[in-house]
Amino acid sequence: MPLIDMPEFSGDLLAEFAARRTERVNTPVIQPAEPFLDMAGEDLRRRIFLTESETGANLCLRPEFTIPVCLRHIETATGTPKRYSYLGEVFRQRREGAYEFYQAGIEDLGDKDIASADARVIGDAIGILKALLPGRKLGVTLGDQAVFEAVVSALGLPFGWQRRLIHAFGDMAHLEALLERLARPQPVTGLYPEIAGLLASGNEAELVSRIDRTMQETGYSTNASRSPAEIARRLKEKLELAETRLDGTALLLLREFLTLQLPLADAPAALAGFADAAGLKLGPAAALFDARLAALANAGADLSAMTYRAAFGRPLDYYTGLVFEVTEAGSPAVLAGGGRFDRLLTLLGAKDHIPAVGFSLWLDRIEAVRAKQ
Amino acid sequence: MSVITIALPSKGRIKEDTAAIFDRAGLAISAVGNDRSYRGRIEGMDGVEIAYLSASEIARELASGAVDFGVTGEDLVREGMAGADQRVEFCARLGFGQADVVVAVPEIWLDVETMADLGDVAADFRARHGRRLQIATKYWRLTQQFFSSQHGIQLYRIVESLGATEGAPAAGQADIIVDITSTGSTLRANHLKILSDGVILKSEACLVRARKPDHEDDPRVAQIVEAVRGVL
Numbered sequence: 001m002p003l004i005d006m007p008e009f010s011g012d013l014l015a016e017f018a019a020r021r022t023e024r025v026n027t028p029v030i031q032p033a034e035p036f037l038d039m040a041g042e043d044l045r046r047r048i049f050l051t052e053s054e055t056g057a058n059l060c061l062r063p064e065f066t067i068p069v070c071l072r073h074i075e076t077a078t079g080t081p082k083r084y085s086y087l088g089e090v091f092r093q094r095r096e097g098a099y100e101f102y103q104a105g106i107e108d109l110g111d112k113d114i115a116s117a118d119a120r121v122i123g124d125a126i127g128i129l130k131a132l133l134p135g136r137k138l139g140v141t142l143g144d145q146a147v148f149e150a151v152v153s154a155l156g157l158p159f160g161w162q163r164r165l166i167h168a169f170g171d172m173a174h175l176e177a178l179l180e181r182l183a184r185p186q187p188v189t190g191l192y193p194e195i196a197g198l199l200a201s202g203n204e205a206e207l208v209s210r211i212d213r214t215m216q217e218t219g220y221s222t223n224a225s226r227s228p229a230e231i232a233r234r235l236k237e238k239l240e241l242a243e244t245r246l247d248g249t250a251l252l253l254l255r256e257f258l259t260l261q262l263p264l265a266d267a268p269a270a271l272a273g274f275a276d277a278a279g280l281k282l283g284p285a286a287a288l289f290d291a292r293l294a295a296l297a298n299a300g301a302d303l304s305a306m307t308y309r310a311a312f313g314r315p316l317d318y319y320t321g322l323v324f325e326v327t328e329a330g331s332p333a334v335l336a337g338g339g340r341f342d343r344l345l346t347l348l349g350a351k352d353h354i355p356a357v358g359f360s361l362w363l364d365r366i367e368a369v370r371a372k373q
Numbered sequence: 374m375s376v377i378t379i380a381l382p383s384k385g386r387i388k389e390d391t392a393a394i395f396d397r398a399g400l401a402i403s404a405v406g407n408d409r410s411y412r413g414r415i416e417g418m419d420g421v422e423i424a425y426l427s428a429s430e431i432a433r434e435l436a437s438g439a440v441d442f443g444v445t446g447e448d449l450v451r452e453g454m455a456g457a458d459q460r461v462e463f464c465a466r467l468g469f470g471q472a473d474v475v476v477a478v479p480e481i482w483l484d485v486e487t488m489a490d491l492g493d494v495a496a497d498f499r500a501r502h503g504r505r506l507q508i509a510t511k512y513w514r515l516t517q518q519f520f521s522s523q524h525g526i527q528l529y530r531i532v533e534s535l536g537a538t539e540g541a542p543a544a545g546q547a548d549i550i551v552d553i554t555s556t557g558s559t560l561r562a563n564h565l566k567i568l569s570d571g572v573i574l575k576s577e578a579c580l581v582r583a584r585k586p587d588h589e590d591d592p593r594v595a596q597i598v599e600a601v602r603g604v605l
């Protein structure tokens with residue numbers, strides 16, 4: 001690439017990507033904005049550079065690579081497994097740093113051996129950073145949403161409550177608010193007596209037709225997004241969930257789990273100990289966690305130098321399992337961040353389920369670390 | 374001494390109510406030139422100019438620091454700039470132009486009374502309907518802050534609405550709305566209800582000052598603020 005303002009270590013980086021048997025792809029700088037806003041939510045709108053085409057389509061400057069790389073994969077329909085790499089500029093409004101900066105990374109699509117694919121991308125990220133930052137000590141932190149899901153499920157909470165907690169995973173304030181509600185359930189109030197009666201007698205058919213009638217009368221039916229059956233079903237579920245109380249012991253367990261932070265090498269024993277003491281079975285999630293660690297150790301990673309933090313997650317609904325971050329040891333600046341996003345390709349329109357894991361490198365921060373010798 | 378510019382609403386009830394308060398505060402405004410002029414001055418106060426602007430332009434001019442004071446709705450100021458409290462000072466709440474910015478959903482959503490309920494619905498909206506929950510509003514910023522920072526709700530889409538927002542759910546343009554209401558009657562007429570914890574902002578007309586360093590030792594600035602506060 002002839003750009004003269006590329007990071008000076010771009011050549012080394014591309015050589016690393018090639019040695020790691022990835023296919024380098026490029027994506028247009030100008031992207032349709034909808035997929036980003038749809039996947040990451042409206043919050044992203046303030047942070048990206050939006051514009052409009054002459055025909056009114058929402059466009060933006062590429063704010064990251066994962067979504068464009070995945071969209072490109074779906075469009076080109078070249079099958080899996082695939083290991084893509086990218087290196088290019090992204091555009092984002094940040095509190096600190098320039099609005100345009102370089103990112104590079106790897107997206108590993110379609111490998112059904114989850115544990116080894118997870119271990120491979122962590123190894124890729126660390127390996128590349130070690131090559132770019134020789135002699136620097138790195139800090140690696142791992143989290144795993146699947147383990148949290150297993151804990152929540154083992155506590156025997158109703159499915160609706162599990163969904164709420166899993167959805168909030170990674171957002172500690174939101175999670176705390178939910179735990180507070182579980183500790184002190186509030187009964188549902190304000191229902192019309194007639195509706196409350198229908199719910200109490202379990203007459204769901206009549207409830208649905210009541211809702212339907214009101215929708216017809218108020219002219220709302222024509223364009224209603226939520227159907228009478230959906231509203232009735234959730235109303236019923238809401239009443240059930242409102243009665244759910246998590247006893248003090250279970251709440252303490254959940255809180256204790258969320259505070260776990262320890263060397264990764266000790267994490268399997270700690271999780272097993274936690275599960276035993278709590279009388280919980282973590283099942284396949286724990287097995288996958290251990291398998292990932294075994295794969296990492298096999299690849300020569302030093303597990304005692306990495307950290308497992310149980311509450312580490314990303315509150316977006318396409319992340320499914322592993323999340324990880326690499327920093328320079330003792331510094332908060334994230335040099336590489338990644339994770340598993342098994343739901344993303346389906347959400348973007350892929351017909352088949354495609355497991356996916358990847359990471360991106362913050363090249364401006366890496367450059368800054370290289371500069372301070 | 375530099376000129377102090379006060380931006381006041383150029384039409385409607387809010388213009389009259391503002392003029393009445395300034396009058397009572399001893400800051401009688403006279404038009405420059407003819408009655409329909411968009412410039413004015415305060416009798417007996419030198420170096421103070423009045424600029425008549427639309428309410429939303431006043432918020433914008435305060436954000437850019439092009440005017441020193443403005444009278445406009447708190448909703449427009451907070452929607453118009455990030456970090457409003459660092460950039461402007463709300464000197465006085467004037468007691469008129471009251472309106473709440475609220476989250477309203479179809480009345481028939483019997484299962485949705487709180488923001489937490491809405492969070493549940495938004496979380497699996499895509500799985501059920503193949504798209505995110507859509508919110509019609511002209512308040513992008515206030516909606517984002519309220520939904521994500523205060524209630525942890527990320528997954529929704531904003532559909533820009535420049536008028537008749539209350540009609541959007543029935544017309545199928547959006548599922549719910551964030552809009553301004555004073556009595557709630559338009560919402561009720563459109564079969565919408567306000568969530569019990571869905572009041573984003575209780576807004577009213579305010580005297581707002583753009584925070585500028587040279588205001589600190591300018592006696593006219595303190596004089597204007599105190600005069601208005603004194604009659605409320």
